[in-house]
Amino acid sequence: MRPRAFDLIAFDWDGTLFDSTAIIVRCIQRAVVDVGGAMPTDQAAAYVIGMSLAEALAHAAPDVDPALYPRLGARYRHHYAAHQNDLSLFAGVLPLLHELRARHHWLAVATGKSRRGLDEALHTAELHGVFDGSRTADETAGKPHPRMLLELMEEFGVAPERTLMIGDTTHDLQMARNAGCASVGVGWGAHEIDEFHALGAVQVVHSVRELHDWLLANA
Template sequence: MRPRRFDLIVFDWDGTLYDSTGLIVRCIQAACADLGLPVPAPSEAAYVIGLGLHDALAHVAPSLPPERVPELGQRYRHHYFKRQHELSLFEGTLALLEALKARNHWLAVATGKSRQGLNEALGHVELRGMFDGTRTADETASKPHPRMLNELIAEFGVAPERTLMIGDTTHDLQLASNAGTPSVAVSYGAHEPETFHQHGPLHIAHSMAELHDWLVRHA
């Protein structure tokens, strides 16, 4: 077996491993409608996926007074938790993670979800124990601030250049750039792939199967 290029592989969650982009967009729109706010277009709602919930909702509802953003967050959670049982991993995700574990990579998640939201998702898809470390936006700084990635790098004692960040948004790629780590983008999530090139990912994968193939060959 060839030597590993990366010791630690860090995944975004929504839109990268978990097929949740469409539901998140609809829940953001429904929450705005509940409060009588302008309903953002799907592309506007998708843009904020990956940010911490407070930052995301403040961005899509700029006319909402800051003290009411938590109220909008409550409406978002209401809609999301009512439907989250419909969500699942992208097909091929488990096979990818198992292949990387077999190569003795450390695996981690860096997400804009809350700790409660990530734990519920991990429990729902029976992934507890698959990841060696996780960071959520409510326990550290939100993307694209590098803190959550820096904390994972420090936790495992790896060099930034031997850490790989994988995500579906420019927020993920900017997070990697800010932390000094290489990145890989996936085009099947929240952001359009033409926005990725300015951040210099090593590769843009257009399916989970392509991501699997690239990682097995290059990680």
């Protein structure tokens, strides 16, 4: 059997594994309007996906008084909670994760979500025991700071050259680059793929099937 190229594979969550981009955009837009700000464009709202919530909302609502940020965050969580049961993994993701586990890769999540938000998303029977570790933006530094990946690499004793980050935003790929890790960009999430290769992505894929085939051949 061909030896593994990567011992640790870290995934972004929203827009990479979880089909949530469109709903997050709408929730950001509604939250900003709720506190009196100008509604961000779809592009502006999608750009901040992957950042920590506080940073994302501040970036998406530059005309909102910082004193209103706590209420802005609360309104976002209100809108998101109303739709979180509408969300699901992208088709093909779960079989892919199981195949990677069968090959004895460590699997992790590195996300801009809060710990509470990620735990709620992972609290399903189908995802029980799938991931070996995770980091969220509220318990470490947000993307593109490399701390999430550095902590995961330390936890599993894996070197940067044996770690792969997979994500749908430039924040994900810049984080990987900052941590000295390889990255794969996925083209079905929040950001356009034009900048992915410039940020060091070793591959850009356009479907879960393509990601599956690439990982099984190269990871």
